Amino acid sequence: MYAFGYHRPTTIDEAVTLLGQSEDASAIAGGQTLLQSLKQRLAQPGELVDLGAIKELSGIAVDGRTVVIGALTKHNEVALSSEVRKAVPALADLAGAIGDHQVRNVGTIGGSVANSDPAADYPAAVLGLGATVETNQRRIAADDFFIDLFETALEPGELIKAIHFPVPKRAAYVKFAQPASRYALAGVMVAETGDGVRLAVTGAGACAFRVPAMEQALAGDFSADAIKGVQVDADELNDDIHGTPAYRAHLVNVLARRAVEAAR
Amino acid sequence: MGEPTTKIGGSTRRSEDKRFLTGQGRYTDDINMAGQTYACFVRSPHAHARINSIDTSMARDADGVLAVFTGEDLANDGIGGLPCGWQIHDVSGEPMAEPPHPLLAQGKARYVGDHVAVVIAETKQQARDAAELVDVDYDMLDAVISPAKALESGQPLVHDEVPDNRCYTWELGDSGAADEAFERAHHVTSLDLVNNRLIPNALEPRAAVASYSPGEDHYTLYTTSQNPHLARLLLSAFVLNLPEHKVRVVSPDVGGGFGSKIYPYAEEATLTWASKKIGRPIKWTAERVESFLSDAHGRDHVTRAEMALDTDGRFIGMRVDTKANLGAYLSTFASAVPTILYATLLAGQYTTPAIHARVTAVFTHTAPVDAYRGAGRPEATYVVERLVSQAARDMGLSQAEIRRRNFIPTDAFPYQTPVALNYDVGDYDATLTRAEELADVAGFEGRREEAQKRGKYRGIGYSTYIEACGLAPSNIAGALGARAGLYEAGEVRLHPTGKVTVFTGSHSHGQGHETTFAQIVSDRLGIPFDDVDVVHGDTDRSAFGMGTYGSRSLAVGGSAIVKAMDKIIDKSRRIAAHMLEAAEADIEYDDGTFRVAGTDKSLSMAEVAFSAYVPHNYPLEQLEPGLDESAFYDPTNFTYPAGSHICEVEVDPDTGRVEIVNFTAVDDFGNVINPMIVEGQVHGGLAQGIGQALLEGAVYDAESGQLITGTYMDYTMPRADDLPSFRVDTCNTPCTHNPLGVKGCGEAGAIGSPPAVIDAIIDALRPLGVTDLEMPATPLRVWQAIQDAQGRQVA
Numbered sequence A: 001m002y003a004f005g006y007h008r009p010t011t012i013d014e015a016v017t018l019l020g021q022s023e024d025a026s027a028i029a030g031g032q033t034l035l036q037s038l039k040q041r042l043a044q045p046g047e048l049v050d051l052g053a054i055k056e057l058s059g060i061a062v063d064g065r066t067v068v069i070g071a072l073t074k075h076n077e078v079a080l081s082s083e084v085r086k087a088v089p090a091l092a093d094l095a096g097a098i099g100d101h102q103v104r105n106v107g108t109i110g111g112s113v114a115n116s117d118p119a120a121d122y123p124a125a126v127l128g129l130g131a132t133v134e135t136n137q138r139r140i141a142a143d144d145f146f147i148d149l150f151e152t153a154l155e156p157g158e159l160i161k162a163i164h165f166p167v168p169k170r171a172a173y174v175k176f177a178q179p180a181s182r183y184a185l186a187g188v189m190v191a192e193t194g195d196g197v198r199l200a201v202t203g204a205g206a207c208a209f210r211v212p213a214m215e216q217a218l219a220g221d222f223s224a225d226a227i228k229g230v231q232v233d234a235d236e237l238n239d240d241i242h243g244t245p246a247y248r249a250h251l252v253n254v255l256a257r258r259a260v261e262a263a264r
Numbered sequence B: 001m002g003e004p005t006t007k008i009g010g011s012t013r014r015s016e017d018k019r020f021l022t023g024q025g026r027y028t029d030d031i032n033m034a035g036q037t038y039a040c041f042v043r044s045p046h047a048h049a050r051i052n053s054i055d056t057s058m059a060r061d062a063d064g065v066l067a068v069f070t071g072e073d074l075a076n077d078g079i080g081g082l083p084c085g086w087q088i089h090d091v092s093g094e095p096m097a098e099p100p101h102p103l104l105a106q107g108k109a110r111y112v113g114d115h116v117a118v119v120i121a122e123t124k125q126q127a128r129d130a131a132e133l134v135d136v137d138y139d140m141l142d143a144v145i146s147p148a149k150a151l152e153s154g155q156p157l158v159h160d161e162v163p164d165n166r167c168y169t170w171e172l173g174d175s176g177a178a179d180e181a182f183e184r185a186h187h188v189t190s191l192d193l194v195n196n197r198l199i200p201n202a203l204e205p206r207a208a209v210a211s212y213s214p215g216e217d218h219y220t221l222y223t224t225s226q227n228p229h230l231a232r233l234l235l236s237a238f239v240l241n242l243p244e245h246k247v248r249v250v251s252p253d254v255g256g257g258f259g260s261k262i263y264p265y266a267e268e269a270t271l272t273w274a275s276k277k278i279g280r281p282i283k284w285t286a287e288r289v290e291s292f293l294s295d296a297h298g299r300d301h302v303t304r305a306e307m308a309l310d311t312d313g314r315f316i317g318m319r320v321d322t323k324a325n326l327g328a329y330l331s332t333f334a335s336a337v338p339t340i341l342y343a344t345l346l347a348g349q350y351t352t353p354a355i356h357a358r359v360t361a362v363f364t365h366t367a368p369v370d371a372y373r374g375a376g377r378p379e380a381t382y383v384v385e386r387l388v389s390q391a392a393r394d395m396g397l398s399q400a401e402i403r404r405r406n407f408i409p410t411d412a413f414p415y416q417t418p419v420a421l422n423y424d425v426g427d428y429d430a431t432l433t434r435a436e437e438l439a440d441v442a443g444f445e446g447r448r449e450e451a452q453k454r455g456k457y458r459g460i461g462y463s464t465y466i467e468a469c470g471l472a473p474s475n476i477a478g479a480l481g482a483r484a485g486l487y488e489a490g491e492v493r494l495h496p497t498g499k500v501t502v503f504t505g506s507h508s509h510g511q512g513h514e515t516t517f518a519q520i521v522s523d524r525l526g527i528p529f530d531d532v533d534v535v536h537g538d539t540d541r542s543a544f545g546m547g548t549y550g551s552r553s554l555a556v557g558g559s560a561i562v563k564a565m566d567k568i569i570d571k572s573r574r575i576a577a578h579m580l581e582a583a584e585a586d587i588e589y590d591d592g593t594f595r596v597a598g599t600d601k602s603l604s605m606a607e608v609a610f611s612a613y614v615p616h617n618y619p620l621e622q623l624e625p626g627l628d629e630s631a632f633y634d635p636t637n638f639t640y641p642a643g644s645h646i647c648e649v650e651v652d653p654d655t656g657r658v659e660i661v662n663f664t665a666v667d668d669f670g671n672v673i674n675p676m677i678v679e680g681q682v683h684g685g686l687a688q689g690i691g692q693a694l695l696e697g698a699v700y701d702a703e704s705g706q707l708i709t710g711t712y713m714d715y716t717m718p719r720a721d722d723l724p725s726f727r728v729d730t731c732n733t734p735c736t737h738n739p740l741g742v743k744g745c746g747e748a749g750a751i752g753s754p755p756a757v758i759d760a761i762i763d764a765l766r767p768l769g770v771t772d773l774e775m776p777a778t779p780l781r782v783w784q785a786i787q788d789a790q791g792r793q794v795a
């Protein structure tokens, strides 16, 4: 780790001001991603702005149509929330399959979504459920949020306040874990929503993406068989020691079918 | 699992666990000395590079920096490199190529992570900051990673003086007899095998604290070593030219070694030297990334193996040709692992009469490769058992049947193999029978059908392994090229109050010596278990030691303690005879009590001890006071643990994911001192063996030589939920040549299990046409194998 300054604001405004005051300031939430980069000296923020004491960023609110999750809400809070489980069981399942207990007790949804790790689980939920990302400046639709590898629509200094998930008719998330990291080698969220079927993939590409061909097939017939022959294009997919593009493309199809079967 | 008694054979709870589980362990990084400074090593970011110059001026000027040293500073002080402990001879008769292994690079860096310079500063942070300011001017050169490729002409040379990167080619066995067997064979089974490279990953990273006291001209080195005496010997006699009696090496609690902490490394040697240079103690603790890059790795063989069979499925000959990757430099036992510890095991449990092995050891631009849990024996077992299982399929015999037809029968011991070893005892059929029972092999077909209904492919795999442990008769080891002895030292000290301190040269870093050794002493001397303390890991306290590796601690170190106790009992008998006013011949000894035969006159061991230290009524003319005896034990043969492993897997054909649903291990470890500890050792070994088969594999980029699996994001360690609840048992035949009748159990799990796992997967996927699979059998590999097999079937 390099030396850095440390701040612990209690309001969003204060945090935004602190982040604006220096070129190389960085927000830190659970630190489950950022700390690794700091320890390995891959990141060198001059100032760390710890969001942990900002009360208004935490908490879960569920009404009949929407689940709103504050950016600072920990993965385990989502996984173990009976309200979330009742409204969107797929979301609770997804959060419960992130990392291990230690990670889930510290890592936050805001950190995960802001980071847009290609293998992270939450982006599949945000995109697959058609959520809206609320920041201190605006509301961003999921379809406009994930841009590329570790790249989102967030502007420098812009903070996620909460994620608004519309409650789907039914949904499921199925993840195939990369053996070493246990992030998603591929993960699929499928949802039948008021606006039609959405199917989002994480782990396989540069960032989470939807598969319109599968969505269309499922719109007519929400069954695993309907997408049996629908393959994603392997050319765009990630290639590493754990998965070739062809393997990932194949997994996406297998997981999508399993997700459709599991949707509830 | 046995009763929790403290006697031999009892599953006493481990005494050391109390401090480990309550955070009271004292590891090297817990040691802090007054005036301590911190070291950070500058490592090569390139796999192969010429070092044109190193500019240390900015680093020297940085905050808190006390010194920056490079290879040049060591050379100016006449400091040598790290020695290799085993000299193998090439088939030409020449000794192996032994290029220098400098502590800090001399002109060239030869793997990513190679040590280039060291920065010493007041704080860890300052050392690390300054290390980034050391300006090394590199010329990047082409690197070669694969051992097979490194042998081809025109490849980059790791050491300019070693042509073709070939360290040696070595042979064992009778090639004429083997060739003759293949000529008349009814069937030949052949396989191309890769034994994947592993990174040891001990929980505690390597660490060292070195200090020098000018007043006494004395060095103290705390280090994470499996064998502190060997570290002292090598550092003083070969590396730093220090007076051995002026160096103390302490290896306190150590969080796992698995072989990787046998060897003296550049870091601890450099620190010891530098502590005198700067006149301050220096600490270094590896970061996990440094462990990945610079701990000695394991395995990494590429092998062509063939088995010749007669019409009845009997093995009549075997030929093996192996290329072994040594990495960039020769680590301490690197040369012995793919030769003496490998090819000698190729007979396995079988009567194969003619075996020939050829091993070519190769330098590459990768981290040094050395002994890792099993060391050579897992590689041998993988070759033998994969061949045997494939031969069974080729010949249409069951896995049990082909093995039973070829087992060395129980009445054939001692059995001389064609590859140098002489097995003293064993009963291979007994462990196989018990394993088949415990694994419910009879019910397997039913389970396979049931799995099929769920869309899963279920398979079963066997491995009946043997290993050679208890290294080693020193004279034999010497004849085979060892440059050190392989005995062990033990000392048993009775205190005036009847309490006992045992000093052993075997270090414990997870094995539970403090419990097992105390059980032996408590049992033999009739002293309460809690009154026995076992001391290890300090060259100032234990007389000498060759350390812990090769499952040798109990067989060799335990035997030394028994020999010392024999001397204690002999002397005590004479003291007791005097005190009881009886003839020595009339004194009977049993369970801590000396009794005049046929009377009720007796003395306890504690009473004798008291009298030895308060010798008022004592035969001072014939005996010295005191009760403290030591012994060195040099074994007369290796020990030969053996066993049967049966693995059952389920494969998801859609994802390639393999689940181990059952794993059975029935081993012959000779006499067992503590069944619970033995079971724990088997569990750990199985986890590592299954890890090798399914999960672990070091991957270097073939072009750049960068370690791709350099963190846990990409290197897959086995986790609890990757493993089933093991079914383990033992069927023991006591070792015939050591006083405890013990064989060793530390490596068996890692040795026996990999081929059982791989063959279970191959068995499962036979209906899909899969005939071979490389380790680690990751989901990607398994899926790919299914795709390839289906492609072949269509074509």
Ligand SMILES: Cc1cc2nc3c(=O)[nH]c(=O)nc-3n(C[C@H](O)[C@H](O)[C@H](O)COP(=O)(O)OP(=O)(O)OC[C@H]3O[C@@H](n4cnc5c(N)ncnc54)[C@H](O)[C@@H]3O)c2cc1C
Pocket (backbone or CB within 6 Å): A026, A027, A028, A029, A030, A031, A032, A033, A034, A035, A051, A071, A072, A097, A098, A099, A100, A103, A106, A107, A108, A109, A110, A111, A112, A113, A114, A115, A117, A119, A120, A121, A122, A158, A159, A160, A161, A181, A182, A183, A184
């Ligand atoms: C061992 C381990 C296993 C893991 N396994 C998984 C897994 O299986 N699946 C998975 O999805 N993830 C996994 N993770 C990652 C984990 O989920 C992280 O918690 C998460 O990705 C980041 O959240 P955080 O709160 O820790 O963010 P931090 O590390 O604190 O921050 C990450 C980034 O987000 C920014 N940031 C944080 N909060 C906000 C905000 N409110 N607004 C704007 N920017 C913000 C930070 O500035 C930083 O750039 C794992 C992590 C570890 C250590």
